[in-house]
Amino acid sequence: MALSLYNTLTRRKELFEPFDRTKIGMYVCGPTVYDLAHIGNARPIVVFDVLYRLLRRIYGEGAVTYVRNITDVDDKINAAAKISGEPIASITALTTEAFHADIAELNALPPDVEPRATEHIAEMIEMIEALITSEHAYAADGHVLFHVPSFPEYGKLSHRDRDEMISGARIEVAPYKRDPADFVLWKPSDLSLPGWNSPWGRGRPGWHIECSAMSRKHLGTTIDIHGGGSDLIFPHHENEVAQSECSCPGHPFARYWMHNGFLSVNGEKMSKSLGNFITIRQALGRAPGEVLRLMMLSTHYRHPLNWTESGLKQAQTRLDRLYRLLQKSGARVPDGNAVGLDDGFVGALQDDLNTPLALAELERQADELMSADARGREQKRVRLLASAGILGILQQDPEAWFKGGETAEDVSHIEAKIERRLEARQAKDFALADNIRESLAENGIILEDRPDGTTDWRRTV
Ligand code: AMP
Ligand code: ZN
Numbered sequence: 001m002a003l004s005l006y007n008t009l010t011r012r013k014e015l016f017e018p019f020d021r022t023k024i025g026m027y028v029c030g031p032t033v034y035d036l037a038h039i040g041n042a043r044p045i046v047v048f049d050v051l052y053r054l055l056r057r058i059y060g061e062g063a064v065t066y067v068r069n070i071t072d073v074d075d076k077i078n079a080a081a082k083i084s085g086e087p088i089a090s091i092t093a094l095t096t097e098a099f100h101a102d103i104a105e106l107n108a109l110p111p112d113v114e115p116r117a118t119e120h121i122a123e124m125i126e127m128i129e130a131l132i133t134s135e136h137a138y139a140a141d142g143h144v145l146f147h148v149p150s151f152p153e154y155g156k157l158s159h160r161d162r163d164e165m166i167s168g169a170r171i172e173v174a175p176y177k178r179d180p181a182d183f184v185l186w187k188p189s190d191l192s193l194p195g196w197n198s199p200w201g202r203g204r205p206g207w208h209i210e211c212s213a214m215s216r217k218h219l220g221t222t223i224d225i226h227g228g229g230s231d232l233i234f235p236h237h238e239n240e241v242a243q244s245e246c247s248c249p250g251h252p253f254a255r256y257w258m259h260n261g262f263l264s265v266n267g268e269k270m271s272k273s274l275g276n277f278i279t280i281r282q283a284l285g286r287a288p289g290e291v292l293r294l295m296m297l298s299t300h301y302r303h304p305l306n307w308t309e310s311g312l313k314q315a316q317t318r319l320d321r322l323y324r325l326l327q328k329s330g331a332r333v334p335d336g337n338a339v340g341l342d343d344g345f346v347g348a349l350q351d352d353l354n355t356p357l358a359l360a361e362l363e364r365q366a367d368e369l370m371s372a373d374a375r376g377r378e379q380k381r382v383r384l385l386a387s388a389g390i391l392g393i394l395q396q397d398p399e400a401w402f403k404g405g406e407t408a409e410d411v412s413h414i415e416a417k418i419e420r421r422l423e424a425r426q427a428k429d430f431a432l433a434d435n436i437r438e439s440l441a442e443n444g445i446i447l448e449d450r451p452d453g454t455t456d457w458r459r460t461v
Pocket of ligand 1: 029030031032039040041042043044228229230231232260261262263264269270271
């Protein structure tokens, strides 16, 4: 079975055929770094990380180039600096560092290239100049604007008509605009704002041109896959198409456009502007990153995902069970790349990244592992781990998993209590033994007595 992906451009699932299977380019819009990322922002990180892992598995690690940018020049950053009084450079540096630390906890592989907008101003200016030369853009009042009517295909990605686009973009009607739909490529900066010298005076880029310039620089004129959250389809991605295709006619910008659905809380989409967000950091205080990751993957990426405590608990239970089966099945065999994958599992992922089904297939593999004989077990275990590796879960030693999150001090405290309980049991003081078990349970520590007389423990959410 071959990989098929839903393409926002054609609005159907299509067979994925890379332009060159030895050089696959994938671009995903990264964060604007002015504040901690929330768990909605984590969704595209996790979804496209699974796609990246799958592509590397199918085409080879060296064949895929994943580019995810950092937007470090933006009016939201300028506004945050004004409010806090912090210098812009320190806000963007600290936020970028926090972002990296947070998503590492979610087991996201680093992209191959992580370009920063401020390091690509020359490429943006060059692209804007090409757009002016070909009369797709014009300078007016220190601004440069893309002239939307110059590109008749405008709207082909978001499938919107002109009126919808104008109202949807909530574009300000400025006197220097030739058409209300025209959007900014470059804008003037006074000395209080970040700015670069350009043919149009000191200024800064608009957000959309940043991604067009960075993806061309690192992936060439046509990329295979472009991704992001569904809120970016319009205007951001529509504008990227216009800029990229008009500055290099005859070259389609992206061949497959993929968009994840939104994460919501209590039925409302999670966003910074609504103020209903949970940062990745806060979420990590409630559950390990791997649990958050499994929770995200238990809904198909195109569907809305509702964040609930019970969803989190369910994810923890599923992951605990998988680690428990792994623990019972014997020693860890690390190298999963050498084996073929399970057909059911890979078939689910190849069907437009059906991760909920892939997780169910993974659980089936884990159950089969338990019922296999000693000889079959080894191979099934390697296969299971290889599959789980594509989802980015189950790669820790089970012992470490169940004891994860505890400090050495916690562990010795818990183990001392377990020891006291054992002594109480040996002295037939079952009331005391039960008391100790209950007090540990109140603190989220579950005990499991083993046939050999020892006691195992693990933490629940
Ligand atoms: P931003 O920093 O707001 O530009 O967002 C970074 C990425 O997170 C973009 O791909 C957005 O589409 C995505 N995103 C933002 N909020 C959510 C959400 N609630 N659910 C899913 N994706 C989101
Ligand atoms: Zn972008």
